[in-house]
Amino acid sequence: MSILESSPSSRQADIPETIGEVVDRIGFGRFQWRLMWLCGASWAADAMEVLLIGFAIPSLMADWGLSREQGGLLASVLFAGMLLGAWFWGQFSDYTGRRFSFIATIGIDSVFGFLSALAPNFVVLLVLRFLTGFGVGGTLPVDYAMFSEYLPTRNRGRYLVYLESFWALGTIAAAALAWLIIPQFPEIGWRYLLAASALPGLIVFWIRRAMPESPRHLLIKGRVDAARQVLQRVARENGVELHIGALTVETTHTQVPLRTIFTSHYLTQTTMSTIVWFSLSLAYYGVFTWLPGIFRAQGFALLPVYQNTFLLALAQLPGYFSAAWLIEVIGRPRTLGLYLLGSAAATYAFAVVSGPTDIVLASVLMSFFALGAWGVLYAYTPELYPTSARGTGMGWAGGMARVAGILAPLVGARLLDVDLTLALTTYAVAFAVGGAAALLLGRETKGRPLSEVAPQRP
Numbered sequence: 001m002s003i004l005e006s007s008p009s010s011r012q013a014d015i016p017e018t019i020g021e022v023v024d025r026i027g028f029g030r031f032q033w034r035l036m037w038l039c040g041a042s043w044a045a046d047a048m049e050v051l052l053i054g055f056a057i058p059s060l061m062a063d064w065g066l067s068r069e070q071g072g073l074l075a076s077v078l079f080a081g082m083l084l085g086a087w088f089w090g091q092f093s094d095y096t097g098r099r100f101s102f103i104a105t106i107g108i109d110s111v112f113g114f115l116s117a118l119a120p121n122f123v124v125l126l127v128l129r130f131l132t133g134f135g136v137g138g139t140l141p142v143d144y145a146m147f148s149e150y151l152p153t154r155n156r157g158r159y160l161v162y163l164e165s166f167w168a169l170g171t172i173a174a175a176a177l178a179w180l181i182i183p184q185f186p187e188i189g190w191r192y193l194l195a196a197s198a199l200p201g202l203i204v205f206w207i208r209r210a211m212p213e214s215p216r217h218l219l220i221k222g223r224v225d226a227a228r229q230v231l232q233r234v235a236r237e238n239g240v241e242l243h244i245g246a247l248t249v250e251t252t253h254t255q256v257p258l259r260t261i262f263t264s265h266y267l268t269q270t271t272m273s274t275i276v277w278f279s280l281s282l283a284y285y286g287v288f289t290w291l292p293g294i295f296r297a298q299g300f301a302l303l304p305v306y307q308n309t310f311l312l313a314l315a316q317l318p319g320y321f322s323a324a325w326l327i328e329v330i331g332r333p334r335t336l337g338l339y340l341l342g343s344a345a346a347t348y349a350f351a352v353v354s355g356p357t358d359i360v361l362a363s364v365l366m367s368f369f370a371l372g373a374w375g376v377l378y379a380y381t382p383e384l385y386p387t388s389a390r391g392t393g394m395g396w397a398g399g400m401a402r403v404a405g406i407l408a409p410l411v412g413a414r415l416l417d418v419d420l421t422l423a424l425t426t427y428a429v430a431f432a433v434g435g436a437a438a439l440l441l442g443r444e445t446k447g448r449p450l451s452e453v454a455p456q457r458p
Contacts, residue, residue: 016248019216022231024152028159029238032150036159038211039143040166041204042106046136047170048177048197049113053078053129054289055178055309056190063187064122072413075289077126079405081133082140086402089138090145090395091258094388097221098146099213101391105142106208109135110201117195137402141394148382148390149214150234157332157446160379161324168316168371175310216387219247260389261396269384272441273397276377279434280340281401283427284370286408287347290416297420308360315364316371323372332380333442339376340435342369344428351424370431383445 057071066074085105093101112131119125144160151159177196182189215234218227228244235242261270287294295308319339326335346365353362385393415423 016246017244018248019149019219019227019231020153022215022242022244022247023150023234024154025242026231026235026238026240027152028155029240031234031237032147032159034237035147035150035211036163038204038208039147039163040169041200042109042139042143042208043163043166044170044173045106045197045201045204046109046139047167048174048200049109049132049136050078050285051171051174051288052178052193052197054291055174055182056193057289059182059186059188059190059193063190066122068413068417069410070122072289072409074122074126074129075285075409076406078129078133078136079285079402079408081130081135082137082405083133083399083402085134085137086141086395086398087137088134088395090141090391090393090398093142093145093391094217097213097217098142098149098391099211101138101142102146102211103205103208105135105138106201107135107205108132109139110198110205113201114195114198117191117193117198133402137398140398141391144378144382144394145391146211146214149216149387153447155328157327157376157379157383158324160382161320161327161375164375164378165317165320165324167374168313168320171316171371172310172313175313179307179310214387220388258389258392258396261385261393266385266389266393268441269443270393270396272437273377273381273384273393274400275437275441276336276340276434277381277397277401278404279430279437280343280370280373280377281404282408282411283343283347283430283434284374284408285405286412286427286430287366287370287424289409290412294416294420294424297416308363311360312363312367315367319368319370319372320375323375327376327379328446331444331446332376332383333438333444336373336376336380336442337435337439339369339373340431340438343373344431344435347424347428347431351421351428373431373434380442380445383448384443 053075057066057074060066060074061068061071089101089105109132112128112135116125116128116132119128144163147163148156148160174193174197177193178189181192185192212230212233213226215227215230218224218230224247227247231244235244260266291309291312323335323339326338330338343366346362346369349362350359350366353359381394381397382390411426412423415426
């Protein structure tokens with residue numbers, strides 16, 4: 001255990017420090033690891049909530065006699081709830097603090113997710129999935145804002161990508177559960193899937209109650225002593241002894257958060273993030289919501305469908321870890337653009353190749369690049385905005401993803417009825433548009449403190 005000593009005599013108490021400077025002195029340690037696992041567990045649970053519906057739709061169609069369009073509507077209504085949740089909870093956490101939203105969102109997510117498994121009819125299920133989405137949509141911006149504000153500048157992007165990698169663990173769990181349950185219970189298996197997806201979130205909800213408020217938010221609200229106490233708690237948990245003197249807020253912003261992200265200082269990155277989040281979400285959820293059906297359309301039997309889907313989920317992990325390394329080597333926009341263009345190429349190959357080996361290889365590469373892109377995007381977006389608007393910026397970006405998520409299953413249902421190659425080519429183009437936006441509009445944030453100071457205009 002390393003001890004960093006800093007007394008008033010060695011560091012003048014009357015020289016104010018920013019929260020970022022204190023967090024950099026504390027460093028990354030036990031507290032951040034615990035927070036990452038708490039956030040990561042909810043991310044895995046959210047991935048199960050979002051992706052298991054794609055596996056549940058065929059079972060629901062068999063159980064209740066639903067059409068493909070009704071199945072698409074069931075997926076879309078979850079994203080409609082996520083859209084409202086992302087915009088509401090992102091701004092709410094900027095105004096009232098991270099902690100309450102950090103706890104409440106996972107609770108809403110899990111309770112209504114579990115009740116979905118008990119739905120007596122299609123209409124009730126639609127309402128419950130909407131409310132589940134309202135919680136899921138909130139966890140995404142709030143968790144990233146919370147985690148990023150406790151991270152030191154060095155390797156911050158890498159740890160944010162590590163957090164996003166928990167989505168892959170949830171995807172693997174979803175694919176494994178579907179593989180185990182659906183072939184055994186082809187009609188009522190959807191109930192078991194939805195119930196299982198809610199259980200991890202209920203456990204995380206109970207544990208999260210012990211987390212403190214973000215010290216950055218406390219300082220912005222003028223609660224200096226409370227911010228100092230939280231920082232001292234983090235230092236103690238990390239095994240670091242240091243003196244924390246006067247604290248200062250690094251901002252002159254007085255705008256409301258939503259207005260801030262559209263000012264001239266932030267308009268370019270807001271435009272870039274809007275395009276990338278929308279394009280990536282449209283392509284990713286367009287493919288993965290209907291992935292079992294796509295494999296069946298390419299000639300795979302039921303069991304190989306779930307085996308291949310599980311293999312794609314495993315491919316996401318090296319996608320994340322390679323992106324986590326590359327993001328600190330060549331930077332955020334370049335890595336994001338590279339992985340999005342790789343996703344586009346692999347998705348187009350998935351559309352046009354023939355033969356089981358080539359189809360599986362193309363789909364694995366698509367999963368590798370797409371999830372690497374998600375990891376970079378979630379690490380990059382919180383770095384684009386000041387603390388006073390970080391939750392709002394993440395909420396806006398997440399909202400754009402949910403708009404695309406609403407459209408993706410419905411568009412996919414129509415396109416797949418027309419032509420499989422047309423559907424996958426459309427999603428490949430969406431990946432490419434996002435990659436171009438990242439490369440042309442993205443600003444580098446590698447090594448920049450999470451400060452309140454607006455970035456210089458280019």
